[in-house]
Amino acid sequence: MTGRGAATGPRAPHVPVLLRPLLAAVAPVRGVWLDGTFGAGGYARGLLEAGAARVICIDRDPLALEMAAPWAAGYGDRLALVAGTFSDLDRLAGVPLDGVALDLGVSSMQLDRAERGFSFMADGPLDMRMGQAGVSAEDIVNDAPEALIADILYHYGEERAARRIARAIVAERAKGRITSTLQLVAIVESCLPRRKPGQSHPATRSFQAIRIAVNDELRQLVDGLEAAERALVPGGKLAVVTFHSLEDRVVKRFLAERAAEGGGGSRHAPEAARQDPGFVLTPKKAIAPDDAELADNPRARSARLRVATRTEAPAAPVDRTKLGLPLLPEVL
Template sequence: MTSSTQMDPDGSGSAARHVPVLLKPVIDALAPEEGQWVLDGTFGFGGYSEAILKCGANVLGVDRDPEAADRAAVLQAQYGDKLKFVAGCFGELADIADEAGCAPLDAVVLDIGVSSMQLDEAERGFSFMNDGPLDMRMSQSGPTAADVINDYSEAELVRIFRELGEEKQARRIAGSIVARRGSVPFSRTLDLANVIERVVGRKPQQKIHPATRVFQALRIFVNGELDELVDGLVAAERCLKPGGKLVVVTFHSLEDRIVKRFFQERSKTHAGGSRHMPEQDLAAPSFDMLVKGGVGPDEEELERNPRARSAKMRAGVRTGAAPHMLDASGLGLPRMLAESRSGGLS
């Protein structure tokens, strides 16, 4: 469900103390070398960036979370000019790389979602396990999750919960939220989680909290995460040099489907083909697959960090072909997002 980092037992806030999921397969796929420029589009606590820097490569870190700049300063004190940090969204990574003088890039790594540290920080409002303001904004600006819950229509909430959270009881949950907010608006995470639990119920042995899918949907919606992912993939294709690596770690099926279909479409050489319609040549592949299918955590990592259980890594190598036009309809986007991008090719 979420981007997960592991904190050392001493609880230090140092970037060096946080290990992102799938670190070894990610670094193996990136294969960073001395002198290369790698863009870490979801800098977070600097776990991937530090491992890349230790290999001798340079890092351009990007993150929209204002707290990331402080964590980047810790690594910059150690690595100096080998690390550049820019506050921004990874959907703009091509422009960011150009302006930073790092393009074309040797590699891009994206770790999609919210970090465990953000989840565990109650005041950020991402979690239903720790009471906090119903916020969920990664950039700490713009409309909050509370704004969505209190102001959107019942039909709009149903669609958000169903399409972005794959919540089967979206209509019942939305109806209960609308009925309650009329007298007492929602402002706290546990308040919303408790209402959802009363609607859905919870079996004694149930491991997944009943509010999980609704909170996922709200977080994705508030932060525009899936649109940002699409924009980031397209931007990476634009700014990677031939032979450059694109490595993406996802944490739930909506994200993984988009990444999977992106790589599939860009690595194909033929389309269709049947006795009624011959195969058609496509544009030259812009990526070759670096790994077959998705790579998940091994048993050792799962034992060390259970939050990594849903993580999946996919990776490709940029060819010398021109970037493809993007047909967003083929990426498996939820309908509400596909419709918002339905101007055709983006």
Template sequence: MTASASPHHVPVLLNEVVEALAIAPGETHVDGTFGAGGYSRAILEKGAARVFAFDRDPEAIQWGEALVASSGERLTLVPERFSRMRQALADRGVDAVDGVTLDIGVSSMQLDRAERGFSFQVDAPLDMRMSGEGESAAEFLNQADEAEIADILFHYGEELKARRIARAIVAARPIERTGQLAEIVRKAVGHRPGAKKDPATRTFQAIRIYINQELDELEGGLAAAEQVLAPGGRLAVVTFHSLEDRIVKRFLKARSGALPAGSRHLPEARASGPAATFEAVAKPVRPGEAEVAANPRARSATLRAAHRTVAPAWFSSKEGSPK
């Protein structure tokens, strides 16, 4: 697919994200998860002078070239993980921005392209790599031992039948296609036709998160956003399941002084510890009935937003290193 064929996709909670960002003409913003460009397009339409859009998926970068041209070069595409936004922006002469938007998880474009192997709705090669690089889902499942597979299904998919599914996966190897994996899971846990949720959903989620290191990437991206946001800058994060939302919620509570952090990326907050780096933490926002009816994928989405204070970031300029 060429750049001219880029899909015009309306992202989840678009109006709510734009409102949280409070975009003013002339500002500089980061869209950390470009995807089909929905948030970037909206930010540009609100008058932002520059938008730096990150995506590790080379297909998303290719599709975005048409929007770069139509934006009058106000949009810059960055083929990089959003956890590296501080260094990537510095390389482009930018030290601070007015807003950062993150839409976490797999994009609709990735789900809808069967050959990417993210979905079991259509049988396809079992890939799941957002960047197209590194170990594929099939390679992992065919090489990992049963205990490792079970741990990943339990921790990243919150799958209570993880051991049973892992045992079935190992017994059925080699596994090469999405349809094959989905059927293995269904047989392992029992599948009632017409059930509201396919039993393979959690397994696919867990493997995708593991392959793409999504939770580590989210934690690193939040810390990077803290580094690049100017005082008064706005952060807006949309998540799609409890594991992601828990990380964002904990980050904002810790960074606003509401509670101690518990992640290796989030040092313990103490009375004598760092000053709060975020304030005006908004209540979580979820899609209304109309949006869910129009886009069922929106049903589990949650938006969390906050404003950057003048306090220095809890991390040094070197990513991943606490002060």
């Protein structure tokens, strides 16, 4: 779950998660950057204030672009708003890029609007569509086979009680369609032990899993990482902020593969000939929030930042079987 939201006016009281270490890791900030998960614009503002000549901002959520239009106009040609998904960022940018920033997951702006259906803390329609089109969470919960629901919960949410929850969902929907977030919360809670102080909400993993399935987030992520490699100039920076272990694992493995730092072969399976590395890891390990950031924003506790620098090698697709992607059938 991200904290990528910022205020919708010129004065932004909320600082997006890991913005300060991101700007430090990619310094000096210059040239043309792309913010592939615009949200409420916190990263875009930070990049502009740090020295970017121009920031191209992509978001699949039309509401995000609509809300940003009034204050974005104040930046003139330095800030461009583009509707679309970051999986297509190289085409949408249309120009070589000096940097790409991706802040994954759901934005604070989406979480805070109960009518979007992302939050398990307030009642709202069971939606969760970032782009406000296509298959919704309600469609999955009510129409997907029990086995597929269980697989979604287990693989995308790492929910150990996935089969029990899927069974309860199917039993409940036999009585009538499940249409609200709190209906789903009640079903999940009925399958799990009462939470202890300090534990995350029982519905956290289930809501994460269904949201990922609704928005096809993992495929979008890998497509976006490959698109960033194609778009970045030599020396360009890729910065990715993740909020749970599944997406962080995908980013880590992608960068390891494209930085030629993946595991070698064995006598049973010799290492394949490696392509020239497209990235250098800068730094080699993920950056976590410090104590000050955690005090300001508890949502940052699971956040991790990974940064890589583009080399002069030609861009190349990655072997997706090495990324740990769950192989699930089409949702509906």
